[in-house]
Amino acid sequence: MQAAEKIRELLPKEAARQFDDIIQGRVLGAGTHIRMIGNMMLAIAGLDIPSGEMISRCTALGEYFKETRGKSSYAIISAVNLMTGGFADCEPGPESAQLIRDSVEAFFADSAKATGKIVEYFTRLVENRHMKTLMVFDYSSTVEKCLCALEQPVTVYVPESRVIDGGRPFVGPFVRAGHKVRFIADAAMLTVLRDVDGVFIGAETFYPDGTAFNTAGSDLLAEVCGLYHVPYYVLTPLLKVDMRAAAGTLKQVISADLAGRLGAGWEQDLREAVDFHSIELVAVGPKLVTAFVTEEGIIPATAMFHTAAAYDRRVNEGRSRR
Structure with missing residues (x-):
């Protein structure tokens, strides 16, 4: 501090x-x-x-x-x-x-230009694949902009993402955009997944091999999407690529004490007796990601390396990569 x-x-x-x-x-x-x-x-x-x-x-x-x-x-x-x-x-x-x-x-x-291109590619994807029911997980300003740009209303499932209450910030913008919003417990994602045409998340960061990092629960959702053959997309600007992974420097585990959120309303002595530490950020492997939607286009996860490396050279070569 x-x-x-x-x-x-x-x-x-x-x-x-x-x-x-x-x-x-x-x-x-x-x-x-x-x-x-x-x-x-x-x-x-x-x-x-x-x-x-x-x-x-x-x-x-x-x-x-x-x-x-x-x-x-x-x-x-x-x-x-x-x-x-x-x-x-x-x-x-x-x-x-x-x-x-x-x-x-x-x-x-x-x-802003990069986000505009992502919105353009996302809109084209949703329209061409005739997606009417979507699911988003954990708040992302990029995901919000993309959904709010759709001209035709859709049904959007928003799981609560309880680790950081990351579902609620979507609700107001989506309602004002005219979408039908279904706000559900994150534990109930599987129960509605058969009705979903596509799942969309943002990313805190991603590796050039197509591994995306997002809030805990993103990995569970990706796994069940794979089981039920539901497309799983990551909407992100290339700004978020972390090329340090290509040199063997991997992300640290990000965890937090969630007592204030998960133990809210508990008796103090009981809350103090329980360990509420939990991983916040998880990896979603490239085999589980259908594609990344970026300002350079819709890129399959397994084809990300060339695009990511070219972007990183333009931005970070010769500068601090801490």
Whole structure:
């Protein structure tokens, strides 16, 4: 927590609230977190401080999130590298604030274009395969945008994803988009799967071999989709590829104490006597993924490596991959 407090002190008041929202888990989704990190950098660029300090604060903020949030989502690392890529060659001066703004806004513009292409490919997929009943699992801003872009209403099953309450954020947007929403317990996924034309998840990150990482439960859903021959798609920008796996550096196990959620309402002495630690992030192997829907198209999991490696070379070559 000491590192977090040091970074928090670098931020103006409004940006500090966004910082707290991320580290305390009040806001979900790697894409949303990336936008918030960019907004924090923009807030720093608006401070009346020396230009060199402005750059160093943005750099420290980015490195903090690469070291922490980047452990579960490599997209954080790639996004920070893209936003701060020009800082190292910047001489402190009056144009530093504009450099920060230009870098962050260029990243957002490119990210919006990538999301737009994913939505386009997703819409085409749903229409061409005549999908009328879909299932989504665990909140993803990319998945939300894709479903909300469909012109024809569909039935959407939203399992509760109890580990992080990741189903509920979908509900409002889907209802407003005109879809028929069925909110179910995640343990009941199998009972309705025969009615589903396709399952869609986002990804915290993915390996170039086509392994996707998402919230616990994503693996169970993938397994039963395989048993019942239900297509299982991962909607993700290539930003989330983690090429470190190709060099043998694999993800750390991400777990958490879920006492506050799973033990809510329990007697305190009983809750204190139980271990609530649980894995939060799980791997879904390429054999269980029908395809990835990316800005480069709909790519079978087993064909991902070439596309992923080419993207990573453009973004991260010569930069920190922590």
